[in-house]
Amino acid sequence: MEERNCMAPLRVILVLTLCGGVRSCVFCSLKYKNVENRFHQLCSGYMKTYNKTRCSKYMENTDFDDFAFHENKVIQITEKTHRVFRVLEINRSLADLPQYWDWLFEKKLVEYTHQVLCPPTCRGFVRTVNCTTCQREKVDCWDFKRCYPEKxxxxxxxxxxxxxxxxxxxxxxxxxxxxxxxxxxxxx
The missing domain is CATH 1.20.5 (Single alpha-helices involved in coiled-coils or other helix-helix interfaces)
Structure with a gap:
């Protein structure tokens, strides 16, 4: 029994090492919601339950420099993720974790970045949160062709x-x- 309790911190360290490459704007705000640790716990549970080596396509070496958000959007994304994680924890339905995480990166974060960096809302430059460093910085707006290639x-x-x-x-x-x-x- 005692050996199992001693191994628990080792398992957490191992999981954090496996998932350690994940950095995201989702983890930048509302630290009291503990979204980052909860993601790692859910990810570890998913990998253990389904015998997978990762719980999302967007785990390590993901380039977050392409994402930029206003601070209120970062809070909104974090709050939404907190609610989804809460539902996953209550229902114990870990199978939905990869779907949500991939959807977040493939659809929502791209959509929010488009809203911030494209005309007419952006003119010249805008102050946003850098998703890699969680710091505010000045970012140049995208040109019209990048925002609307079909127009x-x-x-x-x-x-x-x-x-x-x-x-x-x-x-x-x-x-x-x-x-x-x-x-x-x-x-x-």
Missing amino acids: LSLQESVYLLIIISVACFAIGTFSFFSEYYFIYRHEK
Whole structure:
């Protein structure tokens, strides 16, 4: 019995080492919610229950430099994650942990970053929380093409309008001369 109790801290250290590469904006705020330790505990339980070596695609060596949020968004993300973890802990449904964590990184964090760094909300630069260091820093806004690759930029829109205007002028000129030639010339 005593040996098991002595091994418990060793297991926690081992799990933190396995999951240790995880850094995220989710862990930057509301430290009293203890989201980071709870994630590691849930992750360890998931790996043990399902005999997996990791509990998410986004475990170690994930580049968080692409993510940037306002402080209130960081608090919102942390609060949402706290609630999800609470439901997982109450229901003891660890199977949903990878789905939530992957969804968070693939969808929500990308969406929130897009909202912060893209026009019209961002002009020039914005002060955000760096997800790697959890510090506030100045970040340049993304250009229009990066934010909206399917839409035309201002320069492309001007070129398109010029081409359409020239085409309309050419069609009008052709129409005028053809009408003059066929109507007025044949009347004489």
